[in-house]
Amino acid sequence: MFSERVREDVDLKWLEPHHAWELYRLVDVNRDHLNPWLPFVDGTCSPKDTEDFIRGAIRGLSEGREAHFGIWAHGKLAGVTGANTINQQNQTAVIGYWLGKDVEGRGIITAAVSRLLDDLVQERGLHRIEARCAAGNNRSRRVMERLGMRHEGTLKQGDLLADGRWDDCLVYGILASEWKDQK
Numbered sequence: 001m002f003s004e005r006v007r008e009d010v011d012l013k014w015l016e017p018h019h020a021w022e023l024y025r026l027v028d029v030n031r032d033h034l035n036p037w038l039p040f041v042d043g044t045c046s047p048k049d050t051e052d053f054i055r056g057a058i059r060g061l062s063e064g065r066e067a068h069f070g071i072w073a074h075g076k077l078a079g080v081t082g083a084n085t086i087n088q089q090n091q092t093a094v095i096g097y098w099l100g101k102d103v104e105g106r107g108i109i110t111a112a113v114s115r116l117l118d119d120l121v122q123e124r125g126l127h128r129i130e131a132r133c134a135a136g137n138n139r140s141r142r143v144m145e146r147l148g149m150r151h152e153g154t155l156k157q158g159d160l161l162a163d164g165r166w167d168d169c170l171v172y173g174i175l176a177s178e179w180k181d182q183k
């Protein structure tokens with residue numbers, strides 16, 4: 001079990017198949033919290049679905065297309081962050097993140113995504129990192145802004161929310177040089 005400490009109470013680990021049950025439970029108890037913003041939640045109906053996600057993520061990692069970390073807070077699985085898409089040709093990545101409701105508001109995601117950005121920029125040598133969120137997702141917007149990502153544009157009604165409403169999709173980005181400069 002290899003892990004990286006990103007803050008005294010926060011560790012990142014690669015997700016592995018034996019985490020499937022614990023990760024499924026975390027999604028399951030947080031459905032109401034996650035579902036408004038994350039399309040994968042409704043399709044996660046059993047630990048097998050979560051195991052399939054993890055196996056797909058490991059394949060994506062081995063092919064350089066994805067990189068997902070589990071986030072442990074005080075030794076307990078608390079959320080996930082990762083690059084859902086790594087485009088080696090363009091040297092770009094699109095990242096995502098989520099946390100269980102009971103650990104919100106402690107800076108855990110900011111610390112975890114900061115380490116993810118280090119990995120993508122410094123270890124993988126990517127040039128540009130992007131993140132997207134629905135305009136109504138104020139907490140997610142604040143995470144990106146705390147990390148120094150800039151709002152670059154808006155895709156009008158680019159997100160179909162779980163309740164059937166359309167929301168604008170905000171595109172945030174940061175260049176590797178900008179990330180290194182602010183560290």
Ligand SMILES: CC(C)(COP(=O)(O)OP(=O)(O)OC[C@H]1O[C@@H](n2cnc3c(N)ncnc32)[C@H](O)[C@@H]1OP(=O)(O)O)[C@@H](O)C(=O)NCCC(=O)NCCS
Binds near residue numbers: 038104107111139142
């Ligand atoms: C988006 C989401 C990950 C943000 O979580 P979060 O807890 O707000 O973010 P952080 O872990 O960075 O915590 C930041 C908060 O902790 C506070 N905080 C406390 N200690 C801190 C520290 N050491 N460093 C930074 N912030 C700290 C900050 O002031 C901030 O509070 P505020 O939002 O009231 O201003 C979470 O709300 C979530 O999972 N939502 C549902 C899924 C989702 O929307 N995912 C993103 C899809 S685009």
